[in-house]
Amino acid sequence: MIRSAVWFMIWSSTAFACDEIGQRMTSEVQNAPEVYLSVDEIPLAEPFSVLVSICSETTVGQMRVDAIMPAHRHGMNYTPKVSALGGGAFRVDDMLFHMPGLWELQVDVDINGQSVFYSSKITLK
Amino acid sequence: MKLWFTAALIALTGAVRAEVLLSADEIEQTLSFGPWSPSFHSDPSNRVSNNARAIALGEALFNDPVLSSDGAFSCASCHDPEQAFTTPEARALGRVLLDRNTPSLRNLAGLRWYGWGGKSDNLWAASLHPIIEEQEMAHSPESLKTAISESAYIDDFEAIFGVIQNQDPELVLVNTAKALSAYLETLVADRTQFDDFRDALERRDFPAAAYYPEAAQRGLQLFLGRGNCVFCHNGPRFSNNEFHDAGVPYFLNETEVDEGRFGGLNFLLSSPYTLDGDWNDDPDKHGAWAVRNVRRSHADFGTFRTPSLRGVAETAPYMHDGSLRDLNGVIRHYSKINTDRLHTDGEAILLQLNLSEQEIADLVAFLMTLSKASY
Numbered sequence: 001m002i003r004s005a006v007w008f009m010i011w012s013s014t015a016f017a018c019d020e021i022g023q024r025m026t027s028e029v030q031n032a033p034e035v036y037l038s039v040d041e042i043p044l045a046e047p048f049s050v051l052v053s054i055c056s057e058t059t060v061g062q063m064r065v066d067a068i069m070p071a072h073r074h075g076m077n078y079t080p081k082v083s084a085l086g087g088g089a090f091r092v093d094d095m096l097f098h099m100p101g102l103w104e105l106q107v108d109v110d111i112n113g114q115s116v117f118y119s120s121k122i123t124l125k
Numbered sequence: 126m127k128l129w130f131t132a133a134l135i136a137l138t139g140a141v142r143a144e145v146l147l148s149a150d151e152i153e154q155t156l157s158f159g160p161w162s163p164s165f166h167s168d169p170s171n172r173v174s175n176n177a178r179a180i181a182l183g184e185a186l187f188n189d190p191v192l193s194s195d196g197a198f199s200c201a202s203c204h205d206p207e208q209a210f211t212t213p214e215a216r217a218l219g220r221v222l223l224d225r226n227t228p229s230l231r232n233l234a235g236l237r238w239y240g241w242g243g244k245s246d247n248l249w250a251a252s253l254h255p256i257i258e259e260q261e262m263a264h265s266p267e268s269l270k271t272a273i274s275e276s277a278y279i280d281d282f283e284a285i286f287g288v289i290q291n292q293d294p295e296l297v298l299v300n301t302a303k304a305l306s307a308y309l310e311t312l313v314a315d316r317t318q319f320d321d322f323r324d325a326l327e328r329r330d331f332p333a334a335a336y337y338p339e340a341a342q343r344g345l346q347l348f349l350g351r352g353n354c355v356f357c358h359n360g361p362r363f364s365n366n367e368f369h370d371a372g373v374p375y376f377l378n379e380t381e382v383d384e385g386r387f388g389g390l391n392f393l394l395s396s397p398y399t400l401d402g403d404w405n406d407d408p409d410k411h412g413a414w415a416v417r418n419v420r421r422s423h424a425d426f427g428t429f430r431t432p433s434l435r436g437v438a439e440t441a442p443y444m445h446d447g448s449l450r451d452l453n454g455v456i457r458h459y460s461k462i463n464t465d466r467l468h469t470d471g472e473a474i475l476l477q478l479n480l481s482e483q484e485i486a487d488l489v490a491f492l493m494t495l496s497k498a499s500y
Contacts, residue, residue: 044157045365047414072356072474077367078418094414098367099356099474125154 018055018088025052025107025118033057033111035118042124045098047078054088054109061110065092067103067122100124145326145334146342152326154349159323159361161435162313166235169407170400171249171303173285174310182281183308186301191276192269193262200255200262200305203227209439210312215447219261224383226447229440232433234310237366237415241429241445242389246416247405248309250398253302266294273297299404314436315497322494337494344491347484352459356474363434363495368425372462372475373444375427383445386425393419438496456480456488 022038033056042048054060063082068075081093097103107118147155165175173179188206190196203217204210210230217223225241233239239251255261256269264272273282274289283289286300322337348354357369368386375383384391393416398404400413429445443449449458460480467475480488 044359045367074424077420078415079420081414081418094418098365100359101356125157 019051019053020055021053022051023120025105025120027116027118029116032116032118035107035109037105037107037120039122042097042122044100044124045096047094047096049091049093050095050105051085052090052092052107054090054111056088056111058112060088061113063090063110064108065095065106066108067095067097067105069099069101069103071102072099097122097124144339145331145337146339147326147346151346151349154355155323155345156327157360158363159320159327161316161320161323161361163232163234163361165310168234168248168306168310169409169411170247170405171306172406173300173303173307176285176307178281178285179304179307180311181308182278182285183304183306185278185281187305187308189276189278191272191278192256192264192301194264194268194272198262204230209436211440213441215442220263221260223260224377225445226442228432229436230309231312231314232362232435233312237412238368238389238430240389242385242387242392243368243430244389244392244396246393246399246412247306249299249302249306249404250396252305252309253298253398256298256302264298266298269301270294270297273301299398302398317435317495317497319491319494338490340487340490341494342491343484344487344489347480347488348491352478352488353474353476354459357431358434364431366431368428368430369474370428370467371444372458372464372467373429373446373448375445382427384426385445386428386430387421387423390419390421390425434492434495436496438493452489452492453485456485456492460485 018034018036019038020034020036022036025035025037027035033054035055036053037050038053039048039050050065052063052065054063063084065080065082066075076096077098078094078096080095083091083093085091101124103122103124105120105122109116109118145152167175186192187200187204190199192199198219203212203219204227205212211227214227216225217227228241233248233251236248237246239245239248245251245254256264257266270289270292273279279289282300282304285304286292289297292300318337319341322334322341325331325334325337348358357365357367357371359365368389375385377383393399396402399416400407400410401416405413437443438452441451443452443455449455459475460478462475462477464475464477478484
């Protein structure tokens with residue numbers, strides 16, 4: 001819970017602009033910077049890309065992306081490729097959901113030297 | 126006697142006017158199994174893809190024993206064009222008895238992986254390996270070059286690929302495989318009764334859709350619903366083209382196992398013939414992301430590529446080792462699947478379905494409609 005204190009301090013500073021496009025990802029960490037996930041229609045068992053924007057004033061370091069199917073105890077069969085676009089935005093390529101159903105997209109971002117975990121639920125028909 | 130009664134009724138009324146049993150949601154899912162046939166995209170990794178001359182040469186070579194080092198058999202000996210490009214043996218019989226069942230070669234264009242264990246990421250590599258595989262055609266690049274040079278195909282080969290004497294034996298091997306691949310790309314399974322049903326649903330033409338037998342519709346509902354089949358068998362080919370454990374034992378004998386995807390990845394990652402390698406003709410290397418980014422995991426052990434179900438009624442026996450004789454056997458296998466034998470750390474999708482006799486018959490009826498003729 002030390003982390004939430006850190007976030008509180010960051011968030012008490014002034015707001016700033018960022019791309020609030022798409023779905024807001026959730027984090028267990030209180031007052032964690034907002035993170036948005038933007039994705040077009042996801043094709044089944046074909047590669048696709050997503051955009052992740054991190055609304056943080058402080059330095060955003062690396063980002064790691066993964067996805068799992070909670071009900072089936074498995075993840076993706078490929079490691080997605082993450083490219084930093086600058087300004088807290090990342091493009092993620094080579095994502096592939098090989099089964100229909102509920103997926104959880106997970107993002108781990110280094111913000112201000114801390115690793116923060118976010119997730120989003122996506123149902124694929 | 127119920128069957129008799131329905132049959133008599135069909136005879137009396139001429140055409141059956143059943144109804145569409147599917148819910149709106151099931152209809153939407155059904156649309157995702159088409160349209161069929163898929164549109165053709167030439168393979169950027171193969172510069173002779175969609176080249177009429179190369180297709181003709183590929184077909185001729187496929188059917189000719191010149192591709193085996195001792196002239197004993199051809200690709201068609203195992204992949205018989207008269208038998209849906211497979212043969213009815215449980216396990217392929219070439220120079221020796223192989224460990225696996227011979228897959229049909231239809232609908233292979235543009236897949237991400239080839240082979241039961243996915244040891245190739247492109248169709249020309251999947252066509253190349255059997256030429257040099259010791260248990261199959263057993264050529265070396267050198268002996269292949271000599272065989273092609275001395276064959277009746279030399280003029281066609283040189284018209285497409287240039288003077289053979291200027292080509293390194295390995296280049297001759299790759300060129301031969303690319304001609305074979307150009308031919309294999311053209312093999313597509315016919316449209317079926319299922320496709321007529323699916324297209325009628327798309328047009329919202331329910332009277333036309335209602336010609337699709339009710340048993341097959343009930344089977345389809347199980348396929349989409351309680352059976353969970355669609356988790357792996359999805360898209361127009363009824364396959365996600367990934368690797369799973371469908372509960373088929375992978376012991377070859379008391380001491381050896383078929384490593385499945387685990388072995389396939391070992392092979393792939395040391396192969397010079399992937400989309401990430403120098404033999405890819407596409408400067409942009411489209412598709413190479415998969416071999417670059419594929420993950421290895423111990424759960425790969427004993428998993429196999431989900432087979433396409435198009436034309437499945439024509440390609441018995443089934444599974445990577447040909448251990449199940451007919452479709453009825455496959456459905457009974459899924460119905461009574463031994464979940465203890467599935468990977469403990471693997472995915473939890475397959476469950477004992479405990480299907481009734483009626484449900485088994487319905488699923489088989491559905492699978493039969495994925496083939497052109499009724500078998």
